[in-house]
Amino acid sequence: MATILLQSQSFEYQVKRKGIRSIRLKLLSKKSFQVSCPYLTPDFLIQKFIKNNSNWIITHSSKIGDKKSILGLKTIKILDISYEINWIKTQRDSVIFEENEQRIYSNLAIMSESHAKKVLESKLRPFALKLIKKELTNLSKDFRFNYGKITVRNQSSRFGSCSGHGNLSFNWQIIFFPYPQFRHILLHELTHLDIKNHSKKFWNQLTTYDPKCKYHNLWLKKEGTKLFLF
Ligand SMILES: [Zn+2]
Structure with missing residues (x-):
């Protein structure tokens, strides 16, 4: 360095x-x-x-937000719902996610930051994909979108992307945002299915889906990555 x-x-x-x-x-x-x-x-x-x-x-x-200590987390907020997180030292790694009780048990063989991150991410990432797919299905019922494959990634500077073939990809950590902002990101990429660029037409279209589009966009620019934990 x-x-x-x-x-x-x-x-x-x-x-x-x-x-x-x-x-x-x-x-x-x-x-x-x-x-x-x-x-x-x-x-x-x-x-x-x-x-x-x-x-x-x-x-x-x-x-970029100040790096938070993962092992120091007592709760994790996912789409406005607080999940209590319990760190437990055990022989083998496992994560028990009690969605209804809003509780996460992280059983770790090694109590280190990087290990805790890896183990917890292995559980939260598929959960993020599930939440994103569920919301996309709901939005499609409301607005009739026709998209391809959905994947999640961990891109530090991007929230989502839309390919030429209509495949959508999202940063899995957008589940740490409040629900309206999360929904806004999904709608942004869904709008790209029709309009590839960021023209005036694009923003007008997105505003018809999300009337608070301007506010959400500004919030995400200012606060967005600060909520990333991983
Ligand atoms: Zn865009």
Whole structure:
């Protein structure tokens, strides 16, 4: 890790040289990022690339929430419902999700942050997919959408995407948002089934599905990724 000052803010960064053809930038936390570049990239070019992208780094890093401790979580809010979470040290990993009692038992063989994350995510991710599919079915009843395959991912900077073939993909962590914002993200991608770009026509159409479209969009830009836990 090296340190660099960008607009009088200090950032840590690491350089990864690999078999790629262009320089790329990835945020690691509020105060650190990674630069990936082709093997033979000279240092001055990397420095120049970072300086040229300092605005992007400052804007996007400020949106990353302070990393929360997973093992320190006592409750997890999923679509406005609070689930009590119990951490239990056991011989074997398992997660018991009592949906109706709003309780999650996380049984862990190793009590570490990264292990807790991995075990809990393995249970919450399929749950997220279930919630997303259920809501998409409901929205389709209301507005008649015709979509393809649904998948969930963990993209730090995106909430969702819509492919040319009508397949939809969502960041599974959108289940940590309040329900209206969660619904807004789904409707955003569903609107892309008809209108691929972000034209005026797109926003008008989305507003017919979600009258508070402007407010939700602004909220997501400001607060969205702060609610990501993983
Ligand atoms: Zn879009």
